[in-house]
Amino acid sequence: MGADDDEAATELVDFSFPVSTDRLSLDARMSHSGVHVVRGSLAPNEGGEIGATQLSAVVHKGEPFEMEWRLPGSDRLHSRRIEFGDIHINPGDTPFFQRWTGRPLILGMALDHALIDRVGQETFGRGGSSLQTLVGIRDDWLMAAAKAWREELAAEGSGGRLVAEHMGVLLAIRLFRRYSDAAWRPVPPKGGLGARRLRLVIDYIEAHLGDDLSMSALAAVTGLSLHHFGEAFRQSTGIPPHRFVLIRRIERAKIFLLTTDMTITEVSFAIGYASQSHFALKFREMTGVGPHRFRLDRLT
Template sequence: MAKRSLTPLVDPSEFLDERLTLYPAALTSKGSAWDGIIAVEQRRKPACILESPALLTHFVGIRIGPPGGVVQKRDGRIHRGYETVGDIVIMPAGLPGEWCIEDATDGLHLSLAPVLLERVALQNELANPDTLQLVDCFQVRDAVIEHIGLALRAELATSGGADRLLGEALATALALRLIRRYSTARTSVSDYLGGLSKRRLRRVIDYIDAHLEEPLRLSELAGQAGLSPYHFCRLFKQATGITPHQCVIRRRVERAKRLLQQPEATIADVAFRCGFSSQSHLSRHFRQLVGVAPRTFQTH
């Protein structure tokens, strides 16, 4: 993957919307060593109506207080639910929202700068950072996110968030979870331990066959499977036993065998029509896979 310049992390705590923080925070990470990594706040919210403009950060809300009814409205959608302890809201940056909180409760608010998710996605080859988007979620259960949030709250309560390394580790773990489960890159490698699914593998093979005469790039094939080049190579080999490059060569040689059986076919023309750079390029791979030279194959 080509190297990409990374924007320095900014302080998410600067972007906590005032209309979401009208009520005193029992705990806050603002001013702690976590500034620039993740903003964490615990707040008591009475029964009320809240509006939030489009935030500059991704927002994760975890209900930690008494259960109660909540009506949420975002992006033209309305969700009415009865939330219990552990229910989670995920709101992407740039998306305004409205809440009608029917019963007083305590919430844990986590805010992450989008550049943190982009950096984690790039470093772990999970998605294209330029197109990565979180999925808006009204009410989900996720034990991993809940445990990360509670660990952040516990560290904040005991040490004031002074341990920057722990904050970085937990923020990175949260970013990984959001990318893998609640984003446009939510399909993770763990979902394909046996290799590519048959449907995805068929899509890749069909793409190869349709573009054999062209210079095929690994990024193009990976894009057909919806994976990073690194993960695509691993899963493709798990599924087929060969690398993507070896597969392309074999498909080109198979097409060459069919074309060589046609009357008046020349080896140079067949090489061109199968995507080989030259006649000698075709001959070398043809001998390796078929055992004879193209001309010998053609005359028998």
Template sequence: MKPEHQYSDALGTPYLAIPRTSSSRSATRPAGTTPPTVNEVRIFDADVLVKRSEEWAGGKAVLVDRQPRAELTKFAHCLKRHTIALHVEGANTSATLKYDDGKQSVTGSTVGQVMLIPARHHLEGFADYSSKVRHLLLTLDPQMLDREYDDTADFDTLDLPYRPNLNDGVIAGQMRVLQSELDRPGPLSRLFVESLCCEIAVRSLRICTRRAPMRISSGLAPRRLRLVKDYIEANLSNSITLADLAAIANVSCSHFSRAFRASTGIGAHRYIVRQRIEQAKQLLTEGKMSIAEIALAAGFGNQSHLTTRFRREVGTTPARFRNLA
């Protein structure tokens, strides 16, 4: 078992004193103002049993199993990023919480409950967790959400409200899908995780602020869409990230996700899977490479993953498709 401080270090959040901030309501700081300096802290008094994570520009997802050390587990949280946390397993029956300089409150949580802790705000307390607890933590750069209002918005202008329970079935479902992807990662996981986290971020923004993000109706400009498709076609055998595609289109990641869907009718992850399937079909028809070699050339990582995806998309196995071709 690994001590919890190693997990804290992995998030870049050492044990430090936490400067408090008194605001707990949603607000937008004036443009050009500098956000308050904060020393990050992530303390959870438990041993880490298993940890899986995926990180990209603007965010990180961590699935962590922990073993409490005592009857009451102490915790403290203050990050420069917004945090969305899903209680996956071992939900506490009672917790005493204090947010910023507010009063202590006694509450409980259930499996499937989703909490939002805004960036630069302090949450501390203790809870009577069971013998094992599993959490999914999604940390999001504030800039990622700021740009949902305006692609030219100043960094860190949005101050979200603290929500101990988002009480949204869609976000809870998306977090469960994210959990499954971290539990069983595949060669295409990163792009899927990035896209899913963008969807979670946009919906959380809409719920917490009651303001709709920028409307994406016309999709990407034809020239930018062609550049993106050409890049995908030329890199099917390589790892393709959402950040790569967004940079080519010269928009934010979350803007790109919605604009690409508006242009093509499907998400970027789904589009790339289909292109890789088409590449595999062409190579299978040519008959010059083994199925294992085709799996690598088409970007599926291994033959098993290709077979699973191929059967799902085409309705048959690569070997049977080659025989029929």
């Protein structure tokens, strides 16, 4: 544990790459629109400057392990036992000295600089550089977010860009509110989107149900920022944009199933799902039956 430990090469993990690195072995990964989520394990680390190219919030999901670290710009060595549910936050491109034992199991949530800076500037007037590096914190909101991401990983990212961007923006807002020196700026205008903007965005959704819709595209239709759009849409409709799109896709699927000879696979592609299995899963969640049974029960 001498001073020469810091001389190890600097390492930046890129969460957007689909292959494992020497540091990170992946069990599952998902990337959409600057939002990246990985589940896997980290190799033992004898000491070195380590960080990520993106802003990252990493949740420890395995057995406890011992860790030592020095925060960026500090000579003070910290040491503690990292437990299940402890969370590490680090702005992108900000490596710091770390050393640990074992092979920690993690779920990592990462945001590209463009997304984190956009949300930060639009909502707080600050970029991602205002966020702190923190090790071993507890945060119930981030734990709930990690659970939601774990479920999305299990579904192989079937929610697509819209769900990923929605959850990514919420993650960015949480990090800025709780872990930066940025002051909160005005909330979205009262009254939601207003009749004209709401009609514009609903018309856009209806015309593009078969596409991989994104929060960025929907927000652009209204001329609002990502965060303000999501909040205003919920205020106007009572549900977030990705939920609204899911409902409309399932309703469109019902029409196709009852009025056309399209196969289940053709229906799934027509409403924006990449596979029949993901479509069938969402259809059953929404209706209580699979698409094939739904068609048979109503046409026989």
